[in-house]
Each structure stands twice: as structure tokens, then as C-alpha cells.
Amino acid sequence: xxxxxxxxxxxxxxxxxxxxxxxxxxxxxxxxxxxAVQLVDRITKLYHLDxxxxxxxxxxxxxxxxxxxxxxxxxxRKYCDSKKPFATLFKPYLNGAKEIVVGSVVDRHSAEVASxxxxxxxxxxxxxxxxxxxxxxxxxxxxxxxxxxxxxxxAKTHLTPGLIDTFSSVNTVMPxxxxxxxxxxxxxxxxxxxxKYGHNPEMKN
Ligand SMILES: Cc1cc2nc3c(=O)[nH]c(=O)nc-3n(C[C@H](O)[C@H](O)[C@H](O)COP(=O)(O)O)c2cc1C
Numbered sequence: 001x002x003x004x005x006x007x008x009x010x011x012x013x014x015x016x017x018x019x020x021x022x023x024x025x026x027x028x029x030x031x032x033x034x035x036a037v038q039l040v041d042r043i044t045k046l047y048h049l050d051x052x053x054x055x056x057x058x059x060x061x062x063x064x065x066x067x068x069x070x071x072x073x074x075x076x077r078k079y080c081d082s083k084k085p086f087a088t089l090f091k092p093y094l095n096g097a098k099e100i101v102v103g104s105v106v107d108r109h110s111a112e113v114a115s116x117x118x119x120x121x122x123x124x125x126x127x128x129x130x131x132x133x134x135x136x137x138x139x140x141x142x143x144x145x146x147x148x149x150x151x152x153x154x155a156k157t158h159l160t161p162g163l164i165d166t167f168s169s170v171n172t173v174m175p176x177x178x179x180x181x182x183x184x185x186x187x188x189x190x191x192x193x194x195x196k197y198g199h200n201p202e203m204k205n
Pocket of ligand 1: 055102104123125166
């Protein structure tokens with residue numbers, strides 16, 4: 001891919017890599033953060049990457065924060081092995097690539113703390129709620145920041161029907177402040193739990 005970018009893309013085209021820092025679901029271990037940093041170290045040495053983006057729900061997430069299906073706590077005992085945030089743990093392995101963190105940046109305080117941890121701070125859901133979030137912060141208009149969705153706000157920001165369905169679903173996987181006020185706008189498919197599959201005898205019920 002970096003070869004293709006070099007050949008065809010404009011000179012200032014940036015290429016990065018987004019990674020989940022660990023994949024541990026109870027006893028089912030895909031990889032640990034120790035393995036993930038080895039991968040990041042390797043690819044940032046082999047290729048020119050402009051950034052490495054840590055895929056997180058919380059900008060200061062730490063090892064083991066998102067352990068799923070850890071019914072007996074065995075995974076937590078084994079994999080919660082550092083009190084440092086991933087942002088700090090991945091830094092020595094970036095080889096010049098910029099580090100991006102993301103997750104639950106919703107106001108000046110969280111934006112400032114996150115920006116101390118990494119080179120770049122990304123904002124997901126708050127930007128969907130208020131696309132002028134960053135502009136308002138930069139211009140010291142914090143009091144104008146909208147922090148929750150409402151039928152009026154989604155009309156103002158022209159949130160797409162697909163995103164309205166995603167967030168207004170009772171079973172949403174991405175909770176959003178104020179989402180309950182959107183329930184009456186829910187119009188079909190929102191979350192995985194609402195997926196309708198065609199009949200397939202090989203599928204589990
Ligand atoms: C509608 C939606 C779809 C997302 N899809 C993905 C995805 O496909 N892959 C991924 O790694 N993260 C995905 N995310 C997670 C975000 O990239 C981000 O890590 C997360 O929303 C936390 O940041 P935030 O608190 O600023 O929203 C998605 C988030 C939202 C709101």
C-alpha cells in the first residue's frame with residue numbers, strides 16, 4: 001500500500017495504521033498488548049507510517065480495561081499487567097510515527113488530558129453530536145458545546161438516518177448521551193441484535 005501511495009498519491013498524502021491494542025475475551029486470547037507493540041515496532045520500521053491510531057473507547061485505557069467474557073476474573077489477574085495507559089506503553093515502538101488516541105473526549109478537560117498523552121487526539125461521538133466541538137474549544141466557547149443528542153440537535157446537524165438508527169436502538173453498541181430521546185426516530189436497523197438474517201440451515205440459532 002505504501003508503494004502505491006508513493007506512486008500515485010499527492011506528496012502530502014498520509015498513511016497510518018489503526019490497531020486494537022489487545023484482543024482478549026476471557027480465556028480466548030487473540031493477542032496481548034505485548035504482541036501488539038512488536039507488530040507496531042516492526043511495521044513502523046519497515047514502512048513510512050505517518051501515524052499509529054490506538055482504537056479505544058477511553059483515551060487513557062490501560063491493559064485489561066476492556067476484558068470481555070472474563071467470567072471468573074482469571075483473565076484480569078493475568079492481563080491487567082500495567083497501570084500505564086496504552087498511549088504511554090506504545091510510544092517507544094512508534095519509530096517516528098505520530099500517535100493518535102481516541103475515546104470519550106467530550107470537553108476541554110478530557111481534550112487537554114488526552115493531548116498530553118499523545119501527539120493527536122481524535123474525537124468520534126462528540127463530533128457526531130456537535131460537529132463544531134473543536135472549533136468551539138479553540139475559540140473558548142465551551143459553554144456553546146452541545147453534549148447530548150436530541151431530535152432538534154440531530155435535525156440541525158443532519159445526522160444520517162443510519163446513524164440515528166444506530167444510536168436510537170435499545171440494543172446499541174455505541175451509547176450516546178441523550179440517545180433515549182431519539183427512540184421515536186428509530187426506524188429499522190440499529191444494532192447487531194436487530195440484524196435480520198435470511199434462512200440458513202448452517203447458522204446457529
Ligand atoms: C458509529 C460508530 C462506528 C464505529 N465503527 C468502528 C469500526 O468499524 N472500527 C473501529 O475500530 N472503531 C469503530 N468505532 C469506534 C471509534 O472509532 C472510537 O474508537 C470510539 O467511538 C471512541 O471514541 P469516541 O468516544 O470519541 O466516540 C465506531 C464508533 C462509532 C460511534
